[in-house]
Amino acid sequence: xxTATYEAAVRVGTMEAARFHQRNExxxxxxxxxGNIDIFGVIQSLDLPLLVRPLQGLLxxxxxxxxxxxxxxxxxxxxxxRFTACHELGHYLLxxxxxxxxxxxxxxxxxxxxxxxxxxxxxxxxxxxxxMMPVWLxxxxxxxxxxxxxxFNQPANVYQxxxxxxxxxxxxxxxxxxxxxxxxxxxxxxxxxxPRELKVALLGDYRPQDYRGDVWLLTExxxxxxxxxxxxxxxxxxxxxxxxxxxxxxxxxxxxxxxxIVRDGREAVDDDGIGGPVSRWxxxxxxxxxxxxxxxxxxxxxxxxxxxSRLQLDFDMTGPEEEGLSRAERRRLLQAA
Ligand SMILES: [Zn+2]
Numbered sequence: 552x553x554t555a556t557y558e559a560a561v562r563v564g565t566m567e568a569a570r571f572h573q574r575n576e577x578x579x580x581x582x583x584x585x586g587n588i589d590i591f592g593v594i595q596s597l598d599l600p601l602l603v604r605p606l607q608g609l610l611x612x613x614x615x616x617x618x619x620x621x622x623x624x625x626x627x628x629x630x631x632x633r634f635t636a637c638h639e640l641g642h643y644l645l646x647x648x649x650x651x652x653x654x655x656x657x658x659x660x661x662x663x664x665x666x667x668x669x670x671x672x673x674x675x676x677x678x679x680x681x682x683m684m685p686v687w688l689x690x691x692x693x694x695x696x697x698x699x700x701x702x703f704n705q706p707a708n709v710y711q712x713x714x715x716x717x718x719x720x721x722x723x724x725x726x727x728x729x730x731x732x733x734x735x736x737x738x739x740x741x742x743x744x745x746p747r748e749l750k751v752a753l754l755g756d757y758r759p760q761d762y763r764g765d766v767w768l769l770t771e772x773x774x775x776x777x778x779x780x781x782x783x784x785x786x787x788x789x790x791x792x793x794x795x796x797x798x799x800x801x802x803x804x805x806x807x808x809x810x811x812i813v814r815d816g817r818e819a820v821d822d823d824g825i826g827g828p829v830s831r832w833x834x835x836x837x838x839x840x841x842x843x844x845x846x847x848x849x850x851x852x853x854x855x856x857x858x859x860s861r862l863q864l865d866f867d868m869t870g871p872e873e874e875g876l877s878r879a880e881r882r883r884l885l886q887a888a
Contacts, residue, residue: 554674555670557668557673559670560668560674560677561673562677563645564673564675564676564678564679565677567645567681568677568679568680568682568685569681569685571593572682577593581688581691584775584776585691585695585773585777586715586776586778587715588682589879590633590636590637590682590683591872591877591879591880593640594621594636594640594877595880595883599640599643600618600620601620601621601636601880603622603872603874603876605624605626606625609624609651610623610635610652611624611632611635611638611639612639612650612652613639613650615649616649621640623639625873627871628719628763628781628870628871629780629781629870629871630719631719632872633683633717634656634657634718634719634722637678637679637683638675638678640682641674641675641676641682642671647671650671650675657722659673659676660676660725661728661738683716683718684718684726686730689712692715692716695772696708696712696772706749707749707752707753707768709724709741710723710746710749711767714767717779720742721742724741747762749766753766753768754785754787755832757814763783764781764783764784765781766786766787767785767786768789769788769789769864770790771791774863776864776865777864777866777867778864778865779867779870780866780867782837782839782841782868782870784837784868785835786834786836787832787834787835788835789830789831790833790862791820792817792828792830793828795827795828796851797851797852797853798859800831800848800849801847801848801850801852804845804846804848805835805847808843808844809843810837810838811835812833813834813835815831815832816831817829817830817832818830837866837868841868841869843865845862845863845864846862846863847861848860
């Protein structure tokens with residue numbers, strides 16, 4: 552049964568998402584290692600059939616006949632595939648009628664109530680926002696990165712948050728509004744900045760073939776977390792280096808983890824004078840197969856023994872989802888084989 556008012560529909564969707572998180576301990580998993588809500592893993596764990604296909608004019612669909620199932624398009628980036636999958640999971644869990652979903656699921660993000668609403672869609676939208684971008688997940692990443700609410704004035708911070716949530720920049724802006732962390736006015740101002748400008752600024756004089764991939768700014772604050780992105784994403788590592796004391800980040804370790812180094816430079820950390828720490832900026836491109844872990848030590852090249860500092864993180868850069876089964880389903884079949 553679908554609710555009768557807009558407010559009730561928002562509440563139903565939001566509460567269903569929160570209930571699901573609680574029942575399945577998703578929050579406890581993320582508290583350990585960070586990362587985002589593994590929507591495709593969740594769908595697989597429910598034995599809910601999901602297929603990825605090139606869909607014409609649709610982002611996804613929820614079907615219920617003869618059995619429930621989800622379709623997701625190949626034609627969009629991972630962040631949009633993820634949001635669509637959350638929306639379709641909402642239809643399933645809320646026992647909705649079948650639904651063919653187009654770009655409107657993205658257009659409805661700003662919570663405008665101008666046009667007459669289909670409350671079933673409002674429920675699924677609210678489920679998707681609450682499921683993929685819950686306030687506790689935003690708070691976890693903000694705490695980890697040292698961001699206060701005021702730091703969400705900066706497009707660069709909101710963009711980095713969006714990557715860690717596995718959401719688009721735009722969806723992240725609107726979910727910050729929904730959680731009342733920023734105002735509608737500020738969201739509109741943030742959206743005047745295109746992610747492309749933020750990528751160009753991070754990459755400096757390195758020019759990739761195109762700017763479709765995302766650019767992750769990784770620092771010591773990302774240590775021991777999980778990074779999940781897509782094949783043509785780039786990493787910009789910004790690490791404090793105590794080169795005055797002879798300590799250097801061992802960039803060869805990055806190459807050994809399968810990264811191509813496309814840029815490497817140093818910048819003085821202001822006002823520390825000569826011999827003080829510098830910022831080491833390294834731009835790296837993951838190579839195939841795109842999953843693994845990265846471990847980087849800061850040490851004196853001539854000394855054995857424990858490093859002065861270490862950055863370790865796990866990454867999966869195999870997005871977006873490709874035609875056929877989801878990556879989560881493929882992994883399960885491989886393990887079963
Ligand atoms: Zn829908």
